Amino acid sequence: MPTVLIIDDNAAVAVALEVLFSLHDIEALHAASPEEGLALLDQRSASIDLVVQDMNFSADTTSGEEGVELFRAIRKRHPDLPVILLTAWTHLDAAVDLIKAGAADYLSKPWDDKRLIATVRNLLELGQANRALNQHRSDELRQRRELERFKLHNMVWNDPATERVISLACQVARADVPVLITGPNGTGKERIAEIIQANSAVREGPFVVLNCGALPAELIEAELFGADAGAYTGASKAREGKFEAADGGTLFLDEIGNLPLAGQMKLLRVLETGRFERLGSNRERQVKVRVVSATNADLPAMIRAGTFREDLYYRLNVIELRLPPLAERPGDILPLARHFLGQERQLRPDAEAALLAHGWPGNVRELKNVMARASLLAQGDAITVPDLGLPANTMNGHGALTSPEQEPDRDAIVSALQRASGVVAQAAAELGLSRQALYRRMERLGIARP
Numbered sequence: 001m002p003t004v005l006i007i008d009d010n011a012a013v014a015v016a017l018e019v020l021f022s023l024h025d026i027e028a029l030h031a032a033s034p035e036e037g038l039a040l041l042d043q044r045s046a047s048i049d050l051v052v053q054d055m056n057f058s059a060d061t062t063s064g065e066e067g068v069e070l071f072r073a074i075r076k077r078h079p080d081l082p083v084i085l086l087t088a089w090t091h092l093d094a095a096v097d098l099i100k101a102g103a104a105d106y107l108s109k110p111w112d113d114k115r116l117i118a119t120v121r122n123l124l125e126l127g128q129a130n131r132a133l134n135q136h137r138s139d140e141l142r143q144r145r146e147l148e149r150f151k152l153h154n155m156v157w158n159d160p161a162t163e164r165v166i167s168l169a170c171q172v173a174r175a176d177v178p179v180l181i182t183g184p185n186g187t188g189k190e191r192i193a194e195i196i197q198a199n200s201a202v203r204e205g206p207f208v209v210l211n212c213g214a215l216p217a218e219l220i221e222a223e224l225f226g227a228d229a230g231a232y233t234g235a236s237k238a239r240e241g242k243f244e245a246a247d248g249g250t251l252f253l254d255e256i257g258n259l260p261l262a263g264q265m266k267l268l269r270v271l272e273t274g275r276f277e278r279l280g281s282n283r284e285r286q287v288k289v290r291v292v293s294a295t296n297a298d299l300p301a302m303i304r305a306g307t308f309r310e311d312l313y314y315r316l317n318v319i320e321l322r323l324p325p326l327a328e329r330p331g332d333i334l335p336l337a338r339h340f341l342g343q344e345r346q347l348r349p350d351a352e353a354a355l356l357a358h359g360w361p362g363n364v365r366e367l368k369n370v371m372a373r374a375s376l377l378a379q380g381d382a383i384t385v386p387d388l389g390l391p392a393n394t395m396n397g398h399g400a401l402t403s404p405e406q407e408p409d410r411d412a413i414v415s416a417l418q419r420a421s422g423v424v425a426q427a428a429a430e431l432g433l434s435r436q437a438l439y440r441r442m443e444r445l446g447i448a449r450p
Contacts, residue, residue, distance in 0.1 A: 002124045003027045003047050007037035007070065008054040008086070013109070017052060024117055026124075033057065034070040038077070045078055050104075050123055055087035071103060080130065082123040086111065151198040155191055156339045159331030161324050165192060172319045173199035178271060180256075180316045181294040183323035184425045184435060186365030189294040190254060192321060197250040202290050205249025210242045213255030221263045225270075227279035243276060247287040256316065257297030257308060268312045291316070296425045301449065305422070326360040326367065327434050336364060340371035341383065348382045358390050361429040410445045413438070417447075424449070 006017050009032050018028040029048070031037035034057065041048060051074060055067030067085065074083055082104040105119050147163075150170040157163060172179060173196045181189045190209065197207045212220055226241030242251055253259070259267065270276045271291060275284045293316050302308035326333060333355050337347060347355070351374075360366055374387040408416070408431050420426035428438040442449065 001025060001027050002049045003029060003044075004050045004052055004120065005029045005031065005037060005040060005048045006052050007031045007034065008052075009033060009057050010054070013054070013086075020113055020117070021120075024121075026120065034066060034073070037070065038073055041074065041078060041081075045081075048081070049127055050120060051081060051083045052086060052120075053083060055085055080127075082127060084116075084119060084123070151195070151203075153191060153194050153198060155188075155195065156335050157329075157332050158335045159329035161329040162332055165321050165323050166195065168319075169195050169321055170199050172196070174201050175319070176201065176290065177318040178290075178316050179292045179319045179321060181292065181321045181323060182299075183294075183296065184325045184363055184429065185296045186363035187323045187325060188364050189323055190252065192323060193250070193252040193292045193294065196292055197252075197290075200250065200290060202249050206246055207250050207252065208242050208246035209252045209254065211254045213258040217258075217260045220259060221266065222279050224263060225266060225276050225278055228281045230280060238278070241278065243270060243287050243289055244285065246289045248289075250290040250292055253291065253293040255295060255297075256293040257295040257299060257302060261307070261309065264309045264312050268309065268315055271312075271315050297423050298425075298449075301422065301424075325434050326363040328436070330356060332364075333360070333367065336367055337371055340368050341375060344381070345375060345378060346382050348384055350385050351383045351388060354385045354388055354390055359432055359434070361432050361434075408433075408441070410447065413441060413445065413447060 004017075004021055004026055006014050006028055008014050008017075008030075011032070014030040014032075018030065021028040029040060029044070031040050037051070037053065041051075053067060053070055053074070057066045067087065071083060071085065074081060085103050085106045086109055087106075104123050107116060107119075147167060147170060150173075152166065155166060157166065169179075169192050179193075179196060181192050183189055193209075194207065197203060210220075210223055215223055222239070222241065224241050224243060226239055226244055228238045229236060253267075266276060270287070270289075274288060275286055277284055299308050299313050299317075303310045303313060334347070334352055337352075337355055341347070355367075355370075362369070370388055370390065371383075373389055374383045377389070378384070378387045413427070413431065416427040416430045417424070420430065424438060425435050428435045431438065433441070439449070441447075
């Protein structure tokens with residue numbers, strides 16, 4: 001129940017207000033003098049939500065000086081506490097001055113019950129909202145301070161969704177378990193992997209990266225496990241694989257969904273035993289490697305299609321970190337844009353609005369390229385909308401196209417999915433949608449998920 005403190009030397013006024021407030025489920029406390037009121041505030045400031053104070057007390061019944069002094073004392077000690085001023089003597093100049101100084105309202109006696117209750121209700125609701133906002137900001141600040149003790153590799157962010165991922169990455173970094181980072185291309189999955197490595201128990205070891213989507217299928221196994229001379233055409237000498245290179249550190253397997261089934265089987269064995277053989281060799285090798293993997297693919301769908309091993313999925317997915325697309329973390333857009341621009345150039349407000357309105361199908365990678373192009377094309381120190389070169393059929397940042405005629409129809413979605421071999425994130429990027437927005441349209445149009 002909210003609590004209101006009444007500071008008034010007139011007992012009849014106090015009783016009338018107490019009854020009025022009690023009829024509206026508001027607790028009322030009474031202080032008969034400014035000194036008593038300030039003492040009550042000091043004792044119970046945490047539980048008092050609002051003050052209703054008289055402007056004139058026994059020493060001076062008309063000037064309002066005592067009320068002004070009391071208001072200033074309350075404002076000095078409790079700057080966020082709302083105060084309603086009551087007086088039988090209305091002095092317009094004094095009212096205006098105190099409203100400017102932060103008073104919530106100024107009412108004359110006798111007051112209008114409905115207006116007074118409406119004012120009190122509004123102020124109580126506003127106070128509750130402000131407290132919730134302050135608590136949220138306090139929690140965010142505390143979280144930021146907690147993250148400051150970790151090595152974050154100059155990660156730039158300002159969106160709570162990104163902060164949750166970073167916080168969880170730091171939390172699980174020291175655990176010797178595989179981590180799977182999911183999310184569309186260009187969202188910064190490798191940066192999250194670097195943060196995990198930098199705060200892990202093997203942070204002094206190597207950090208080795210293999211993009212499984214950048215190599216032909218027949219070469220991925222050799223890259224992972226190494227190969228003896230003659231193991232395949234062109235292998236004129238023995239070569240070390242990524243697992244050997246990452247021994248004592250972290251191996252980051254990007255685009256893990258592109259690993260062929262034969263390689264998946266060998267990877268599963270390494271994760272379970274730490275043992276493997278090079279291609280063309282029968283000698284087992286032992287390594288101690290922390291594996292962090294990433295993918296933009298829908299691995300559960302690939303499991304159903306028989307192109308990804310279910311046992312490997314659960315072995316990799318001990319901890320999953322989902323990094324949302326940039327459109328779903330709009331708080332990161334402007335900080336990242338300014339970071340990519342550097343100190344030499346600024347964004348004009350209309351350019352900022354254009355960046356926030358764009359759908360960013362290419363995510364952070366696209367934003368980085370846009371800012372690099374804008375820096376080259378800009379004629380002055382300020383980046384304008386034309387400098388950005390964003391398409392006219394931009395998105396609203398929430399996965400919805402700005403005009404109905406640009407909405408992809410059923411055939412366009414089916415064709416995009418076919419071209420992307422069922423990879424929803426890739427089809428969504430082609431259509432200029434977020435993955436979640438494409439899923440919603442597929443459900444609405446009766447298109448089965450791959």
